[in-house]
Amino acid sequence: MSDNSTPQHGTTEATAAERMAKEVEELERRSETAARLFDVRRIIGGLFVVYGVIVTLAGVFASDADLKKAQDININLWTGLAMLVLGIVFLVWLRLSPTIPPPSATDEEQPKENGTG
Amino acid sequence: MLHLAEGLRLPTNALDYTLLGIYFAVVLGIGFAARTSVKTSLDFFLSGRSLPAWITGLAFVAANLGATEILGMAANGAQYGAYTVHWYWIGAVPAMVFLGLVMMPFYYGSKVRSVPEFLLHRFGPSSHLLSSIIFAVSAVLIAGVNLYALAIVLEALLGWPEWVAIVVAGFFVLAYITLGGLSSAIYTEVLQFFVILAALIPLTIVGLKRVGGWDGMSDKLTGDHGNAFMTAWEGTGIGSDNPLGANWLTIVLGLGFVMSFGYWTTNFAEVQRALSAKNLSAARRTPLIAAFPKILIPAVVVVPGLIALVMEPALGKPGSGLDYNHAIPVLMRDLLPNGVLGIAVTGLLAAFMAGMAANISSFNTVFTNDIWAAYLKKDKPDAYYVRTARVVTVVGVLIGMGTAFIASSFSNIMNYLQTLFSFFNVPLFVVFIIGMFWKRTTPAAGFWGLLSGTVAAMINYFWFYKQGVIDIPSDQGANFVSSIVAFVVGAVVMLVVTLVTRPKPADQLAGLVYGTVSPGLEEPPAKGDDAWYRKPALLGWGAIILAAVCYIPFSF
Structure with a gap:
């Protein structure tokens, strides 16, 4: 959510897909499941x-x-x-x-x- | 639906209830323990994309192995005989392998969090919103159908009033999913998979001994119902008559291709399990690992249906008070002593709850991620969406419980609902398959293909079939035909619309269409994933060959 303001090449829809993928990557980094789930x-x-x-x-x-x-x-x-x-x-x-x-x-x-x- | 006779009451005692109580306590414990691992919305919706393949694979098969599936397939066994294996070997395995080998790189590699989100990237908002709403509504209502089915089974088997069963089961599902999100749903599914097997395997063994082994059962059924009853393909020539009301063409195309691919490759309640895997290799192996148990499950589900028919030849006959859905409960009542009986009751209840939980956990993801966050409340902090998802879970379960209560007064509404929802997957599959393989397919074609396919299947089923415009011998046969109609209409509409509308620019389709890879989205293979037994192609083709080999004893 935080770093999605960086403009990408292409039209707005392309950035939407890329932005969402970035968002998931960021969430993956912050995810706690791997570390904490029994x-x-x-x-x-x-x-x-x-x-x-x-x-x-x-x-x-x-x-x-x-x-x-x-x-x-x-x-x-x-x-x-x-x-x-x-x-x-x-x-x-x-x-x-x-x-x-x-x-x-x-x-x-x-x-x-x-x-x- | 299921109308269970008074005579099905099981002789349960304190021992059986102890085993059941332990299970409920463990499930609640899983919810509380998984709670600490939920930090982001990705943890809640997709277990942080971090689970190993064997867990997601077993959850993938268990999410499908709900109690309505178990009781229903045993019922099909008693009603149609060995034809029922088609639902497994041709009606599931090829689609599961296709999902793992062909489609998963697009799903997982594009980092989408749900099946509708893939449509958003490939086609745009209109088909995204349409499929999100259809999915959310159907998931929550199917959860209600499941809960109602559970209530009537428990009323007959244990004597619980319907409302008690609805409230107790609904509450436990609500509690553990609200606490732990998808992780607790998946862990519970894996647990349920083993418990239900611990119930069905002894049931099958004792049952086979009772009816004189496989040969004794086979001879008896062939004598009573004719040769074709114990074969998979005999009597399926076009124009010939068989209990299934379908011929080889509708079996292969309708069940084996259209319906099965629609269910296994685009139903988010299934695909979600694979998306929670820790890397692309594990995601691809999820449906492939699931295919192997799926091949063997008929041995402990369809065979009990056949055994029940030998033990109770009146099963399904009018006036006997027993319908085909009672096959497994009859065996539980007549063959299992207290102890294993408790395991069986626990397994059945666990399977009902897991079936419901799979729907609820996919519902909260699609509603929060694809409707709420995409169109209603955009760009809030991540913690806001975790809270929303928890509220949505509670609301979803409550709607499901409400649906179950309504169903208990109007039970035949449920049959319609189930048939209705079975039509949504097929058009979705058309849109996926054409959109993935034909780069030119336009955003408008995605939307109109989805809509027209859905409407066509409904017109065929509710008008042409139900009103008798065309003659199909059984509901099952009509389902197969409706699916083929949905597929063809959806495909033709997509073709025509594509030719007259503007496609997306090619650079926006990277990673979404066959033959393209999205730049920067490949992952390096994890250590150990190059072991031969982890090769997706080997697992996939191994499953196909095993399924084909399984047909041999039932083909001649």
Whole structure:
């Protein structure tokens, strides 16, 4: 918004398109998402570990009626274990390749430990 | 629409509600945590153009995997059989690949923040304003349709009164999008993608065991409904009869080309996910990464529809109290014990909310960026537009909730609305495709092409088809034909108008038309993006080949 007064060559419409592109570039520089947004892998991993444990326990204590309903498959046990594994995979992935916040133009560097979890 | 019988009540217990409650808490947490990352309007609308491709790719497919889509495609499976795979393999994958390989460099490279903004640069204000208004109105009303669909499903499955479902779901969507903008919408979509799969995969496995495996199901359905029911192409010759009411030509042109390209390449609720990617390579890979799950989703959506038809042969028959949309709820009721049942209810609710959130987050962007900031309140400080966007989000959700309440008294209005909006994408696609590939296309042609294509599709559907002037056997078939009509009329009008009006000077089209690159707008490739598995061409053609291979077992 601030530096859009510099006149460009061409007609007004050409400058409109270029000005908007400049504006987006400027906003990109000031954007905080890359530096501050938490990593979604933490959320997926956390939720699926919790869901996995709960559903696995439901499978361990499955009643005969539960088993019969699911065609003699202990579906809670298997689904729970699969969810647990998926959750752990996401947490391990996050640990092995943590997000590195890019150097931000407006802020001082975020502490690196932030990303490694 | 969906009229669910009393008998569909699920035997949910405290365990299932615990799982549901955890999900709601996490979603709200995402909203609060994402809030700190919103500093500029670009953060709110496009996550600061900073997300990695795997996240935007999963959000791209999840934004489409709303609950109306899941229940609807399972319903199509039960009604039309294996023909339903056309909506995925020919009706989605080629368009997604085209978006990634051909169109994304223009969208992302020109740094537009929305699909209408691209029209502003390519054609000018008249087509920009027209498409912005059409999009904003339809997005917010579709959000309402989604909310209403959620309310009737929850009423039947859980016994919640309709207004409770509308208020609760509406409130959560409002909260997390107002707080975190597109970032929280995208994160929630990625989460929803995994939860819905964790529900649909066990459902399919248990269901297949119940009906005697794939062979048992296939034999039974072939016996009851004929050979063509389990094939993709049999009976689609021109003039021959099939349940879909369409022939191979309308399937390939209407569904596979016009409708699908219109939806996937110009619907901003989808394209927005790709525009939030961190660089051009990630933006191009967004729809390509999404194409792979899209190819496999019929295995857990269409197959349950087929299973439900074996288990409840009365499904969809008059007097049974069950219509085709009940396919997945019937399986949930009959096959899933508490625990996985809670995951399934959560997944369904999450899918409804994500579908609504995709519409709301694209609505607030187009309204704020393309209507408010472009024509009503120009050149305010950026913080003003962030505040505006938050207010617009609240207003949008409230209008959506109002629409849902109105719909609960006049339910057939909703069917019309949905059909109506399905006609807006096709003319938009005509304008894009011709404008991108034919440099001479004039600003006036953009506007008149958009308007005439939209009107033509409506005349064909509501007058020629509904009044019986032409004979098409089914609504689906009529949709395909209307789309082709919209495409042809829009294209012809653009051609004629272009020939009699003045084109934009070539130097204003840099980066907007095929074969041009805008000076100074190229980005150097990021480190690691030259790895072979990140090559867009390989991903794109790989998806096309995989989709073609998937057809083989259903073609003979």
